[in-house]
Amino acid sequence: MGHNGRRRIPEATVARLPLYYRSLIDCNERDLATVSSDQLAELAGVNAAKVRKDLSYLGSYGTRGVGYDVEYLLHEISRELGLTQDWPCVIVGAGNLGAALANYRGFGARGFRIVGLVDDASDKVGQTVGELTVEPMHTLANMVNERSISIGIIATPASAAQPVADALISAGIRSVLNFAPAVISVPPNVSVRKVDLATELQILSFYQLRGLTSGPALVVDRPA
């Protein structure tokens, strides 16, 4: 089984694990017992060498000549990603985006439940969004504590992003998903991921402008 055991998993690999996870769920629903790196690659939209390399960082979970046991690999990846446990989330900002996120049934369901929705605008506080009621900012620290919230989602305008981040962090949050189009500064023990719609569109426009394509874009193979 080579040197394997406890090597540090590269960031690029971590970023692809959710992709494999989703692909394996697919396999499972189609009652496949095993998958090859080729099949998994196709489902995940990457190439087979990458799949094998990535999975090898987790351990030697495949069988030569056969492939990977779907259930088993699914279990291992879930464990690595922490999807066997619950991650209560709070959304700050109950505007269009915040409300949509609160209602969104696409959080891979597993684990990431929205348990709080916060906004400071007095016309928002008290409103109902799905099963949540909008609560005022000053309740944040208590909320995080009482509901064991571990992830904060920023869905405010850019100008509010930094103060909101500060508030989340001083409430004890150490993982932040930022939808506001602004860079936020955080201490080194806090993770931030950002999702920026304008940025994505601008990248598309760059390539469209030149008749080029972004990425390997080798995600081909459709007949037509």
Added chain:
Amino acid sequence: MGHNGRRRIPEATVARLPLYYRSLIDCNERDLATVSSDQLAELAGVNAAKVRKDLSYLGSYGTRGVGYDVEYLLHEISRELGLTQDWPCVIVGAGNLGAALANYRGFGARGFRIVGLVDDASDKVGQTVGELTVEPMHTLANMVNERSISIGIIATPASAAQPVADALISAGIRSVLNFAPAVISVPPNVSVRKVDLATELQILSFYQLRGLTSGPALVVDRPA
């Protein structure tokens, strides 16, 4: 001025240009005439060496001992990103997410106007969302043509993503932003960027689980 002239801009650099763009807008609003790579780095949340390298791919637009002229650099980056022109977009999927995106005033405004909202559900068609009316799928090809749409935004459930992508592409779209949690296959002359909330949360959960932080996360420097 070195070898510069028409070197190909690396993808990693392209992905950061929107960040610089936004930072420069900030500078402009604060009436700064010039900005150094250090300042720009701080605003964009990257390091100064990267800023200089990135900007050097565009040309030698800085002045040694001084920095970069804000207006001028802003103009150059706008041009590179194609923000001097209009990019009409269509959103497919008028659920929570699609509706939120249609209303979202955070597309960096410039250029990316949503000019169509499409959904196939008969209870959605005809509804009004902001200033848009939901139109049925079969109007897509005409719409793309008549309104010169260049970017398609997929905001459907995962199961619809591939057929919707196919429809967009056969309508002539060559840039796709995919919010559905599914991999879509496209021919090599089409760009796809994806935004996946579940993926982002799972990456956060991976690092939180281990008490680690993703990325360089050196975006520090806040007093406290």
Added chain:
DNA sequence: GCCTGTGAACCTTTTCACAGCA
């Protein structure tokens, strides 16, 4: 024969460090 696991080659990206110009 089939498919994994993995060194080694290769390519991209980041960082360093400093020459060169204002």
Added chain:
DNA sequence: TGCTGTGAAAAGGTTCACAGGC
């Protein structure tokens, strides 16, 4: 002196290609 522009070094990520077990 200050800050850019850029070769060169280092790090990180991807792909190749094949040994090795099923």
